Amino acid sequence: MMNGQVAAILRWYASHARDLPWRRPDAGPWVVLVSEVMLQQTPVARVLPAYEAWLARWPVPAALAADSPADAVRQWGRLGYPRRAVRLHAAARLIAERHGGTVPSSVAALRELPGVGSYTAAAVASFAFGQRHAVLDTNVRRVLARLVGGAARPSSSPTAMEVRLAESLLPGEPGLAPRWSVAVMELGALVCTADRPRCADCPVSTTCAWHQAGSPTDDAGRASRRTQRYDGTDRQCRGRLLAVLRDADEPVPAARLDAAWPDAPQRTRALASLVADGLAEPLPGNRYALPH
Numbered sequence: 001m002m003n004g005q006v007a008a009i010l011r012w013y014a015s016h017a018r019d020l021p022w023r024r025p026d027a028g029p030w031v032v033l034v035s036e037v038m039l040q041q042t043p044v045a046r047v048l049p050a051y052e053a054w055l056a057r058w059p060v061p062a063a064l065a066a067d068s069p070a071d072a073v074r075q076w077g078r079l080g081y082p083r084r085a086v087r088l089h090a091a092a093r094l095i096a097e098r099h100g101g102t103v104p105s106s107v108a109a110l111r112e113l114p115g116v117g118s119y120t121a122a123a124v125a126s127f128a129f130g131q132r133h134a135v136l137d138t139n140v141r142r143v144l145a146r147l148v149g150g151a152a153r154p155s156s157s158p159t160a161m162e163v164r165l166a167e168s169l170l171p172g173e174p175g176l177a178p179r180w181s182v183a184v185m186e187l188g189a190l191v192c193t194a195d196r197p198r199c200a201d202c203p204v205s206t207t208c209a210w211h212q213a214g215s216p217t218d219d220a221g222r223a224s225r226r227t228q229r230y231d232g233t234d235r236q237c238r239g240r241l242l243a244v245l246r247d248a249d250e251p252v253p254a255a256r257l258d259a260a261w262p263d264a265p266q267r268t269r270a271l272a273s274l275v276a277d278g279l280a281e282p283l284p285g286n287r288y289a290l291p292h
Contacts, residue, residue: 013183029103070290087115134166139188150209
C-alpha cells in the first residue's frame with residue numbers, strides 16, 4: 001500500500017469518525033477493554049447503552065471483581081453471548097489480584113486474561129496504550145482484502161501472510177499506528193461494508209484492487225453469510241432458561257425451567273451447556289442459579 005492511500009484514509013477518518021466514548025482521549029484501559037469485549041459479534045448501537053450502564057456501575061476492575069459473576073450476568077442483560085460477562089468478571093478479578101487493579105499494557109499479559117484473545121489484546125494495547133500492533137478485526141481484514149488483495153472477502157481466519165501484510169502497513173510515526181488501525185476499522189464499518197459497499201464514498205476506491213477489477217462477487221462468501229435461523233434453536237432455548245435465572249433473586253426450581261421451554265431433550269441439552277459455560281450452577285434440591 002502506498003503512503004498516499006494511508007494519508008487518504010487518515011484524512012477520511014478525521015472528518016467521518018463516529019464520536020464513540022471508548023475512542024475519546026480520556027478513555028482509559030478498562031474502558032477500552034470493556035468496549036472491545038462487548039463489541040465482539042455485537043453492533044455498536046446495541047453496545048452503547050449496555051456499555052454506559054456497565055461502566056456506571058463498575059468504573060474500575062476492582063469494583064466488578066468485588067461483585068459476583070451473577071451480578072455480571074444480570075447486568076449484561078440481553079446483549080447476547082453472555083459468556084463474555086463471566087469472562088470479563090474473571091478478567092477483572094485477575095486484574096485486581098495480579099496487576100494491582102490496573103489493566104496490564106503488554107500483549108502477553110493481556111492474553112492471560114480470561115476471554116482476551118489475540119485480537120482483543122492487540123486492540124487494547126494499541127488503543128489504550130498507543131502501541132504499534134496490527135489490529136485485525138473483521139472490518140479491517142475486509143478492507144485490506146479488497147484494497148490490496150482484490151478479494152471480495154478475507155479468509156475465514158487470519159493467515160500468517162495477512163498478519164504480515166497488516167504489520168507492514170502500520171505507520172512508523174509515534175502514536176499514528178493506533179489511529180491508522182481505527183481509521184481502517186471505521187472505513188470497513190461505514191463504507192467498505194460486507195454486502196453493500198459504498199465505493200463511491202471511499203477515499204481510496206480509485207486505487208482499490210477489488211474495485212478496479214470490477215468488484216467481483218464471492219458466491220461462496222455470500223453463501224456462508226446467510227442469516228442463521230434462531231427460532232427453535234438451542235441458542236434460543238438457552239436464552240429462555242438464562243432469562244429465568246437472571247430474573248430470579250433466589251435459586252430456581254427445575255420445574256420453573258421446565259415451564260420455560262417445552263422440548264425436554266433440548267431443554268436438558270441447553271441447561272447442560274449453560275452449566276458447562278459457567279452461566280448456571282446446579283444446587284441441591286434440583287435447583288439452579290446464576291454463578292456465584
